[in-house]
Each structure stands twice: as C-alpha cells, then as structure tokens.
Amino acid sequence: MTKIAVVYYSSTGNIAAMANAIGEGAQSVGAEVRVRQVAETAPAEAIASNQKWQDHFDAMRNEPIATLEDLEWADGIALGSPTRFGGPASQLKAFLDTTGGLWFKGALVNTVGTAFTTASTAHGGLESTTLAINNHFYHWGSLIMPLGYGDAHVSKVTGNPYGASHFSRKGARPDEDALKACFIQGRQLAQVSSWVAAGKSGN
Numbered sequence: 001m002t003k004i005a006v007v008y009y010s011s012t013g014n015i016a017a018m019a020n021a022i023g024e025g026a027q028s029v030g031a032e033v034r035v036r037q038v039a040e041t042a043p044a045e046a047i048a049s050n051q052k053w054q055d056h057f058d059a060m061r062n063e064p065i066a067t068l069e070d071l072e073w074a075d076g077i078a079l080g081s082p083t084r085f086g087g088p089a090s091q092l093k094a095f096l097d098t099t100g101g102l103w104f105k106g107a108l109v110n111t112v113g114t115a116f117t118t119a120s121t122a123h124g125g126l127e128s129t130t131l132a133i134n135n136h137f138y139h140w141g142s143l144i145m146p147l148g149y150g151d152a153h154v155s156k157v158t159g160n161p162y163g164a165s166h167f168s169r170k171g172a173r174p175d176e177d178a179l180k181a182c183f184i185q186g187r188q189l190a191q192v193s194s195w196v197a198a199g200k201s202g203n
Ligand SMILES: Cc1cc2nc3c(=O)[nH]c(=O)nc-3n(C[C@H](O)[C@H](O)[C@H](O)COP(=O)(O)O)c2cc1C
Pocket: 009, 010, 011, 012, 013, 014, 015, 016, 081, 082, 083, 084, 085, 086, 087, 118, 119, 120, 121, 122, 123, 124, 125, 167, 168
C-alpha cells in the first residue's frame, strides 16, 4: 500500500481543510494516509489575540503532531502552509529544520514531494510560498510533483499548476473548487508515489 504523509501548519483552519482534502484524494486510490499538523510555536498571547486562531488551536489540541517518523514512513509527502509575508509559516519551517538527521542519512531520497498553500489575496504570494516549500524537497532528494494542468479542473477552473491554492479574502473558507484541486493533488501524489515505489522495488 502506498504511504502518504500530509504535513501542514494552519492557524485558522484553511490549510487544515485543504490537508484533509489532499488526504481524501490519496485515500481514493487506496493509499494509507497520515494527515498531521506540526506543533504550534507561537506564544499563547498571540494565539489569543485572534479568535479564529484560538478556536482552531483549541479544536486541534488533541490531534496528532507530525514527527520525523511520519516523513521516514512515507512514499509521498505533501507539505502545506498558509502564506506568511510571501513564504511558509515559521511553524512549518521549524519542523522542517529538524529533518537534518534524515537528510544526512538520505532517508528522504526519492520520496515524492508536493506543496500547497493559501493566502489572503490571489497575488499575495501563493506561488512564492509553494516554491519556497519545494526547496526542502530539492535538498532531501525528493522528486517534486507539481499539480500541473493534467486535470481539466485545474486547467479550466482553479488555474494554479504549482500546487493547490486558495485565497481567503474577507475570511472566505476553501470552497468546493479549491478542495477539489486538493483532492486531485492528493490522488495524483498517491498515484505517482506508487509508480516510484514500484520502480524502487523492481515491480
Ligand atoms: C502574519 C501573517 C502574514 C500573512 N502574510 C500574507 C501574505 O504575504 N500574503 C497574503 O496574501 N496573505 C497573507 N496572510 C493571510 C493568510 O495567508 C491567510 O489568511 C490564510 O488563508 C490563513 O490560512 P490558515 O487558516 O490555514 O491559517 C498572512 C497572515 C498572517 C497572520
């Protein structure tokens, strides 16, 4: 069974919803899936200053936190973060910066990697965040899988081949179109990861 880890950070729930849709897409083609948030690192006062952030933090308090073992376990890895000043959130980066040991032993070489994000505006950094997340995959030796334009939903509706994305202007939650792009990305990640895994084992 192909193993897919969806690892993300979300303050107010948009990326969390997208991560779940990616997981559902991977499951739809039979993959074993772990959807994992990374640990929150912001101080309690910062979280409390935004009711949506506090509510999401409280709702997720008992959900599992991503570990290095989740990455080592996976054939395919989807990384997601809200856009923060044009790049990924420090919470995701803090987790990724603990992967030096895995990098050193080549544990993530030939995993398949893909990225997704959300920003407040369409031109507020969706692509720059996706590309910045992808930098980690280059260093790990992963094979980067873009969302691409292979599915008509992406080419005709959502239009971002770098990775699934959503812009949340005025508090909009990821809509059906954005979640469908996530589902497609998760399904594609599982399919491509299964081909790579089969190639590695000579099947
Ligand atoms: C500190 C901070 C920086 C942000 N930077 C950007 C940005 O550069 N561009 C943008 O369009 N939105 C930016 N946003 C908005 C978030 O990316 C957006 O609200 C996102 O949908 C939140 O996702 P989440 O619900 O998963 O936390 C920023 C938000 C915060 C709190």
